[in-house]
Amino acid sequence: MHKFAYYAPQTVKEAARILSKNGPNSKLLAGGTDLLVQIKEHVKGPAPDYVVSVKNIRELHDVKFSARAGLTIGAGATISETLATKGVQEHFPAIADGTAIIGSLQIQNIATIGGNLCNAAPSADSAPPLIAYGATALIAGPRATRTVALEDFFTGPGKTVLKPGELLVSIHVPTPPARSGCQYVRHTPRAQMDIAMVGVASFITLDRKGRVADARIVLGAVAPTPIRARQAEDSLRGQEPTADALRAAGDIAAREESPIGDVRGSAGYRRYMTSVLVQRTAQAALKQAMR
């Protein structure tokens, strides 16, 4: 295995300093379920000479929830820790939809949501539900911190807005308003331990009359980054959420993406799956919203 220097700083500041000092030759290590495989299998470019672990940075491991403040997930918190936090499954079921299917239970016990986001695979299952819930990312650099909307966090496959020396500190998710619902579903040929061919998260808020007050539809694995299907969302806003309206939204969403075709399925198949999954997830979101 490639040799590297290993750092385990205690603070975010120190981590940012080490990262900025060593430049692009350094990598942040959280759960390591992506990074270590990349190093061992020589994928995604040259292996780093400097590895900076977040293990000892306490503030990165916190997961906090209150109805008023919403949910804050430290970038170093594992998926299992996040799912075990009170309020998460109840108020953010789609986060559970998207993270309890990442790898296996063993993987979820060590992998982090922060790592899943920073690895920036177009198929990352945690991204569409978080974006659909309107999450923001808190980023720290050597000198300052900044906040970006998670939907603006990704810039391409494996690429994010993080600059050299910056690291993801936490994800903040506002508590959904009343009469809201959200579901994430992915399509994979195998029931688990598989990579999404298409992943769809639909978030819907109804008004008092039962019309769609707000809709956010996020598509994963069908473009270089997770994307919002904005035209599909627009088609629903202010409408009665009938089966026909959802079917139309699914078709519109399928046109908004740019899927690849490969050995697992054609681009046309992925578009159709998008349309199907938009309808199904929107139906499920509606049901939650009407509870």
Next chain:
Amino acid sequence: MAREKLLGPLGESHARVDAPDKVTGATRYPGDIALPGQLWMKTLYAHRAHARIKRLDVARAEQTEGVVKVFTARDVPINEFGLIAFDAPVLAGDVVRWIGEKVALVVAETEQQARQALDLIEVEYEDLPALTDPREAMKVGAPVIHPHYANNVLKHVPIRKGDVERGFAESDVIVEGAYYTPMQEHAYLQPEAGLAYLDEEGRVTVQVAGQWTHEDQHQIAHALGLPDERVRVIYPAIGGAFGGREDMSVQIILALAVWRLDQMGIHRPVKTIWSREESILGHHKRHQMWIRAKWGAKRDGRLLAAEVEVIADAGPYAYTSTKVLGNAAVTCTGPYFWPHARVDAYAVVTNNIPAGAFRGFGAPQGHFAAEQQMNKLAKRLGMDPVELRLKNVLREGALTTTQTPLPGGVVALPQVVQVCARAAGWKATSTERHVADENLPQGSTSTRQPLATGYGFACAFKNIGFSFGFPEGASAAIELHGGTRVERAVLKIAGAEVGQGGHTVFMQMAAEALGLPLAQIELVASDTATSGDFGSASASRSTFFAGNAIRGTAAAALQKWRDEERPAIAIYRYQPPATENFDAATGRARPNIAYGYVAQVVEVEVDTETGQIRLKRVWCADDVGKAINPQLIEGQIEGGVVQALGYAITENFVTRDGHVLTPYFSNYLIPGVLDVPERIESLILEFPDSEGPWGARGMAEMPFIPLAPAITAAVHDATGVWFDELPLTPWKVWERLHERSYTPHS
């Protein structure tokens, strides 16, 4: 659950003797074994489907730090190997005929040094036309891969019985179909690995995971130009095999390296471990086959005439293709009685990955076509598929397409069909259903779930032991130690424990044959230095052959014990009745010693919008003759079903121009635990085989064989669409159900 019992007769589910060490991690597989001073070996593969080697220069690699030696074709004394024909080079010298062809071996102080030196080997190739479709390769005028295989046809098996033209003329219905079955990767847990050294007697010794110690020994000895006894093969724990370890992977190259180094005065062990990618690219696959079938039957369901053409892709070398082809030829007309049959089966050489042994050995391919035909015929006749089977299955004394009756005891085909159908409540479930869009069931979740449920039936037969005149047999030795009473018995037998529980069953049978408790049996296994030739752990033959060998050996040892020999040592070789190869013109033969019989009912759920198929329940009736260890049989049924589920639905081995596009477990998808059916009902039948030990037949392959056609029948029941090609990936199913490529309408 099976009862826990340490002592007892056959038929008890003893815990596996290898279980404690395996679950505690104490078991050592070939890759876990290290010796002081060992060197590491890495292999340079061609990564070309077909090319001439114009220049091969290893000088730079050999001068690299840590590199001890680089071996090429020139270093191999007799540069050929192969189970059926010595037609494959150990290391390619002039031409490479598939991407995994081995070109050079680097031996270095560390694995990393060996790997890095691979990049410094200079090879200049001139590409040759790559033949990757056997149907094209067998055409007159196609380029020829080996001069000795005319038209690239490695083997043609014709079977002729009766007069098919007359049969078709007398038929009321004709069903025709064209079927395709894909390659399949064995995907065993443990990738190929091994360690070679000279043992204390100076034998070239290889510790490796294989299926047949003595064949490995013979292949190594042949390539090295040594007598067999100068070579020793030992199997430590084996992490799965399924036929994939029957041919040579690292055996010969490890032996070659250690033996050549020894001649250079370097007396050090050599070790190699393949990566998963090397394993997937480096060993043979299940044969892909194209099968065309035309069947004729009377209105009452009586089968009259079958005409079938089978084209099997052998890859560039023979491996075991001629035998796999023979099985496909025998099984492509199903386990049915035919007055008239004409089969032409061809194994064709190509520049794809070599094809070879894989659980079922040609029978899954043959039965996929046969059972699809049968289910289509039932549909056409408006007859219950089970009733149609019962009208036509082979019964005692009936002549097969090779014009001989099935051997040995009860031909339990009617029984497996009936027991399986009854257990599954077949009558109640076989009604046709097509789910109309408006009555889609609303699931418990609010999502619209257009799920369609269907049921399918299929049955199968397959030989036990090697076929077609191969000189079958198995050796064992038993030592009885003690004074007035036998205190312990040592069973020496080369049979491989490939994860199936073979060693446990061997010890149970030895205890039974000797009348001793299991605790007094010691097993010395899988070492050519301590045992005679057992043959392969394949063809569902281990229990059958070990049992007969152990019974004979035990009888001889007990006789010596009574004659007061101490210790009483007996060696015995069981030889079954001879089999026959196909007659060259008519295919007439007694091809096999014994058969296993199996039937399955499956329930599937098809998501008609996504094309996803879920196998929900499976009923499997398997006649095993005598269940030596019922729990291990259930394990084989459940494992066989899940492996066949992969074959039928999830596993998609994709190649292009001879190159593999799915060399990883991230894109070659074996079933996961959530894909496993909710219920697999094992129905174990015990109609004794007249030649089997205590009546036992082999069974390990049977549960695999009918599953794919049972699934396609169930999918038809659910959707009204026949799928004639495997695997049924969601994409492929969706395309057929929607019959178009989707473009969202605006």
